[in-house]
Amino acid sequence: MSRQFKSAWVRQCPRQVANVGVDKAKWYVHWKEPDGRRRCKSCGKGRTGKRDAERAAERVRAQLVTATYKKAQVEIGWKDFCRRYDEKVLANLQPSSRSAIIDSLKQFTKHVRPLRLSSITAETFADFIAKRRNDRGRKPGSRVSPATVNKDLRHVKGALRMAVDWEYLDKVPRFKMLREPQKLPKYVAPDHFAAIYEACDVATLPGDLTVSPADWWRGLIVMAQMTGWRIGELLALRWSDVDLDAGFAITRHRDNKGHRDDKVPLHEVVVDHLQAVKSFSEMVFPWPPHRRTLDSQFGRIQDAAGIHLPCPDAGDPDHGECTPACHRYSFHDERRAFATLNAEHMTREALQKLMRHRSPDTTDRYINMARQLNPAVGKLHAPSVLRKAECLPLRSW
Secondary structure, eight states, X not given: XXXXXXXXXXXXXXXXXXXXXXXXXXEEEEEEOTTSOEEEEEEEEHHXXXXXXXXXXXXXXXXXXXXXXXXXXXXXXXXXXXXXXXXHTGGGSOHHHHHHHHHHHHHHHHHHXXXXXXXXXXXXXXXXXXXXXXXXXXXXXXXXOHHHHHHHHHHHHHHHHHHHHTTSOSSOOOOOOOOOOOOOOOOOOHHHXXXXXXGGGGOOOSOSSSSOHHHHHHHHHHHHHHHOOOHHHHHHOBGGGEETTTTEEEEOTTTSTTOSOEEEEOOHHHHHHHHHTOOSSSBSSOOOSOHHHHHHHHHHHHHHTTOOOOOTTTTOTTTOSOOGGGGSOOHHHHHHHHXXXXXXXXXXXXXXXXXXXXSHHHHHHHHHHHHHHSOOGGGSOOOGGGOGGGOOOOOOO
């Protein structure tokens, strides 16, 4: 390091001296950072300002000489940072991911209203959690769930980590996530799947296709049940990525959550159902109507199949009023069914490959679900006096 980078000096601005005089001009301490960037700091007017500037110069000079200098942070407003974060980082994400992160940042801004990025502390997060938990949920009378609050916290934390990389912050404030309730997993049971499969005849959408709506829906739910694909991947599948003769389909990086292409083998049952929906359309499962109508049509099929599940959150004050969706399956329950019903019949590596999990920890959660649903109660020890086959006869009095 050259000598000029280890020095700091005190001076008044010549322009201020010419305009207001020596006594009223501010004193400044000037120095150069190790990377060569020039910095200055105002220390006030008069003798007091000069004394403070000299002390600051000595302090900075000592830090530069002993290599303990800490680069000064650039002050930036919270809204300005969010704008830069959106332009430089979020713009490269998928629209759904970008929308979710922006919504979390908006919720954080709405509840705590930070002015500067450096003003965000651990107490700021505590205030956000307290206020966010009182927000209204989607259902009438409900409140936002802990999972939703944790999702917002993760997105805000990710933004602040980027602020640390950009040297706007020293570190991300520490805070605790909310504890989420551990619920029993819900998946489409085999008998319910059979009832839904038979009830597909009531479907009226999609229309204007060369295949019937019933065949379209049977092909969709069979592939969802036997491949574990997410509904977004199924609707984005193209015939150009399907080889029925070889029995495989390719999910593209732009359509899946893992952001990578993957070649997935298909069971012969899935191949037969895809043959039934073969059409001139570019998409395997074209859906011209709005995406919301897909859920309503799936609900109509379940109602015809007599599906009425007990709501696990009934009686929870945060849940609010039950809606018809509380008593039905979702498309993701088909994915859970694939993992839960096959977890005991294949290795963890094979299940991770088929479900396209990036981390084996995610696959382990599904394996634990299957083990919870199949407890080894029959192997528990029971005293001999309680076993039916070995019970002693009753004494006759």
